[in-house]
Amino acid sequence: MNRDAYFVVTEPTAAETPVVVEVPHAGLSVPVAFMAGLVAPVRALGRDADLHVDGLYVDAPAEGATLLVARTSRYVVDLNRGEGDIDADSVSGARAGARLAHGLIWRLTTEGERSLARPLSRDELTERLDAIHRPYHATLRALLDRKVERFGFAVLLAAHSMPSVGRVQYGDSGVARADVVPGTRGRTSADASFIDAVDGHGRGAGFSVRHDEPYRGGYTTIHYGKPTSAVHAVQVELARRLYMDEATLQPKAAEFARTRAWCRALVKVLGTVQPG
Numbered sequence: 001m002n003r004d005a006y007f008v009v010t011e012p013t014a015a016e017t018p019v020v021v022e023v024p025h026a027g028l029s030v031p032v033a034f035m036a037g038l039v040a041p042v043r044a045l046g047r048d049a050d051l052h053v054d055g056l057y058v059d060a061p062a063e064g065a066t067l068l069v070a071r072t073s074r075y076v077v078d079l080n081r082g083e084g085d086i087d088a089d090s091v092s093g094a095r096a097g098a099r100l101a102h103g104l105i106w107r108l109t110t111e112g113e114r115s116l117a118r119p120l121s122r123d124e125l126t127e128r129l130d131a132i133h134r135p136y137h138a139t140l141r142a143l144l145d146r147k148v149e150r151f152g153f154a155v156l157l158a159a160h161s162m163p164s165v166g167r168v169q170y171g172d173s174g175v176a177r178a179d180v181v182p183g184t185r186g187r188t189s190a191d192a193s194f195i196d197a198v199d200g201h202g203r204g205a206g207f208s209v210r211h212d213e214p215y216r217g218g219y220t221t222i223h224y225g226k227p228t229s230a231v232h233a234v235q236v237e238l239a240r241r242l243y244m245d246e247a248t249l250q251p252k253a254a255e256f257a258r259t260r261a262w263c264r265a266l267v268k269v270l271g272t273v274q275p276g
Contacts, residue, residue, distance in 0.1 A: 005029075006132045009139060010060075010067040017064035017271030018151040020143050021057050022220065023159045024079035024136075025050035027071040034076045034128060040106075040115035045073050046249045048110050050161040052256065056243065057159050059264040064271050065157075066143050070136060075106055075115055077128040079136050080158070080218035092119045104133075110167050140224070148230050155194060155270050156233040158183075158220045159263075164241040166214065178210035179242055183217030183235035189225025190232035191275040198234055201266050207242075232275065236266070 028045055030038060060067045070079055078085075085103035086094040101108040105125065107116045120128075140156075147154035162181065166172030180202035184195050195211075202209040217225070217235040225233030243259040244251045 006031075006072050007068060007070045007136050007139065009143070010069075012064045012066060013061045014064045016066075016150070017155075018147045018153055019060070019063075019065035019155045019157060019267055019271045020068065020140070020147060021060045021065050021157045021159055021267060022068040022140060023050070023054045023057060024070045024220065025074050025160060026052065026054040026069065027073055029072045030076055031072065033131075037117045037120060037124075038075060038115065039117045040075050040109055041113060044109040044111065044113065044115065045075060048075070048106075049073065050159075051240075051249055052244055052251050053159050053161050053238075055251070055256070056238070056260050056263045057267070059260065060267045063264060063268040065267050066147075068136075068140055068143065070132075072132055077133050078102070078104055078106060079133060080160075080220055082219045082223070083129060083133070085219070086125070088119065090116060090119055091125050092121050094119075110163075137223075140220075144224060144231050153230040153232065153275055155190075155273070156220070156224055156231060157267065157270060158217070158233060158235040160215070160235060160237045161240050162215065162237045164239040164246060172214050177214065177239050179207035179239050180209045181213065181215055181237040182209070182211050183215045183221055183237065184212065184233075185217050185221060185225065186212060189217055189221045189227070190234050191227050193273050193276045194232045194234055194270060197269050197273045198236060198266065201262075201269050205262055207262075227275065230275075238263075 054069045081104040087100040088094045090105040090107045144154040166175045182198045221233045221235045243256040
C-alpha cells in the first residue's frame with residue numbers, strides 16, 4: 001500500500017461549509033510492512049473497527065463538508081491517540097508505570113486477547129508514525145486551517161461507532177449504551193451551539209443521547225477542539241445496533257440507509273450553525 005492509500009481526502013462536491021468529517025477507525029487494512037508483530041485474531045480487526053462508518057458519512061461532501069477517511073486498521077496505529085500514549089508492553093523503552101492496553105499501539109483486543117507478539121522497537125514505532133500518524137494529522141490540521149481561513153472557524157465532526165453494550169474491558173460492562181454519544185470533554189471542545197445541534201438532531205430522530213458517557217472524546221477532540229482558536233470539535237459515537245448486525249458485522253439494509261440519511265443531515269445541520 002502506498003502512502004496515499006493510508007487515508008483518503010474527499011473534497012466538497014457542493015458549496016463548501018466549515019465542516020470537516022474525519023473517520024479514523026473504519027479501516028481494516030494491515031500493510032505488509034506492519035504485519036510482523038501482529039497476533040490479533042482476524043475477528044478482532046472487524047469487531048474493534050468502526051465498521052461501515054465511512055459509508056454512513058459518504059454523503060458528507062455532497063453537503064459541503066471535507067471528508068477524511070483512514071484505511072488502515074487501528075491495530076497498526078491508532079489515529080485517535082497521541083504519540084505519547086504508549087507503555088512498556090507496547091513499545092520498548094516507554095515510561096514505566098503507564099498501562100495503556102489500547103493506546104497508540106494496541107497490545108490487547110477489547111476481548112482481552114494479545115494483539116502484539118512483542119513490544120515494538122522505537123524504530124518500528126517511528127516508522128508507523130512517519131508513514132501514517134503524522135501525515136494523517138498534518139492533513140487534518142491543514143484542512144482545519146483552511147476552513148478557519150475561509151470561514152473564520154472550523155467544525156470537526158470526529159465520526160465513530162461503539163458496541164451497543166459495554167464490553168468486559170470497560171467500566172460499563174453489560175450496560176446498554178445510548179444511541180448517540182457526543183463527546184466534548186465536558187462541553188469544552190466546541191461552542192454550545194454545535195454541541196446542542198448534535199443533541200437536538202439526535203433527539204429529533206427519536207434517538208437516545210448521552211453526553212460524554214462512556215466516551216468523552218479522544219486525542220482528536222482534545223488536540224483540535226479549541227473554541228478560543230476557532231476550531232470546534234465534537235466526537236460522535238453511534239451505537240452499532242442502529243445500522244448493523246453486531247454478531248455478523250454486516251450492515252442491516254433498511255437501518256443502514258436510515259442512519260446514513262441521519263448522518264448526512266447532521267453534516268448539513270452543522271454546516272449551518274454559527275458559534276455563539
